[in-house]
């Protein structure tokens with residue numbers, strides 16, 4: 001691992017240099033028909049196959065010259081720091097769930113655990129039957145089913161896009177909306193705060209808590225950021241994020257884009273991603289209805305509190321083009337409305353750009369991929385039948401840490 005390697009992202013399509021992925025592991029084995037809805041999976045992935053698919057994704061990125069950072073490796077390395085281990089134990093032990101008695105036993109058990117064991121618990125969670133023995137009787141242990149979670153697993157850590165976002169040279173830890181994902185930010189915080197590679201990295205959105213998820217954040221062009229507002233990111237999240245980006249000089253325009261609050265469109269990147277400097281792949285059902293409020297910094301705000309101006313709403317493509325100073329080309333999810341609906345559901349719009357005009361996409365979305373190819377986009381197709389059962393594609397499964405500047 002290189003210390004002090006370059007970091008920073010100003011666009012969706014600049015040459016991808018470094019990316020953070022999470023190879024799915026035992027946390028996926030926690031999914032059962034009883035828990036998958038609450039844990040935000042639409043089915044039960046075949047874990048070994050999901051890992052093979054993910055390994056092939058990571059290999060493709062490496063073959064294309066991308067440095068792949070794996071979340072658990074970073075986490076174990078970060079946990080070499082005793083301060084990180086102390087924090088991890090605090091994050092893992094929830095007195096409200098396990099009660100004081102078991103909390104004490106769990107704390108002393110975890111305090112003497114090694115970094116790999118702690119990382120395993122942070123990612124995979126713990127069931128009541130996996131808790132250490134404690135002296136004396138425990139009503140909590142007696143009344144819980146042995147398979148109940150004393151610490152929830154994090155199967156959605158796979159979707160590294162959502163839990164942290166790089167804008168310029170800063171990293172923002174997001175504020176995840178769904179209870180099943182809230183603990184992910186603490187895991188990412190451990191890595192960014194304690195891994196030597198990220199020492200001194202400035203934060204964006206640091207003191208804000210309104211819901212904001214990375215799948216809603218698109219870096220349309222240097223200084224121009226779109227933020228979806230729907231099932232996950234709230235209007236307060238979008239506004240606070242914009243204020244924070246303006247205060248740090250990271251953006252000159254932020255587009256707040258209302259999206260339907262539904263499972264199929266949980267994030268903006270489920271209906272629209274960038275595939276070239278001036279091109280998006282977009283779900284046709286929203287093409288003409290998607291709108292945007294344009295936020296810009298208001299320098300007349302009271303001293304110390306950067307204000308915002310709010311314009312619009314205007315049609316999204318118009319507002320985005322105006323802020324970017326270009327006209328966006330649109331490649332639509334293929335073919336007919338039914339195929340488009342199926343391919344949107346299977347993350348056909350959720351592409352990861354490796355460079356302008358080069359994207360990774362799920363192979364199953366044949367019609368959308370054909371349209372992209374017709375539009376001159378190079379499509380690198382990967383298998384994702386198991387990975388996709390959590391409803392996320394190549395963009396959702398990747399957090400760019402460093403990209404080259406776009407010309």
Ligand SMILES: NC(=O)NCCC[C@H](N)C(=O)O
Pocket residue numbers: 039040041156159161162181214215216266267269270390391392393395396
């Ligand atoms: N950016 C994305 O669209 N991420 C996919 C997240 C899927 C995950 N199962 C979730 O519901 O949050």
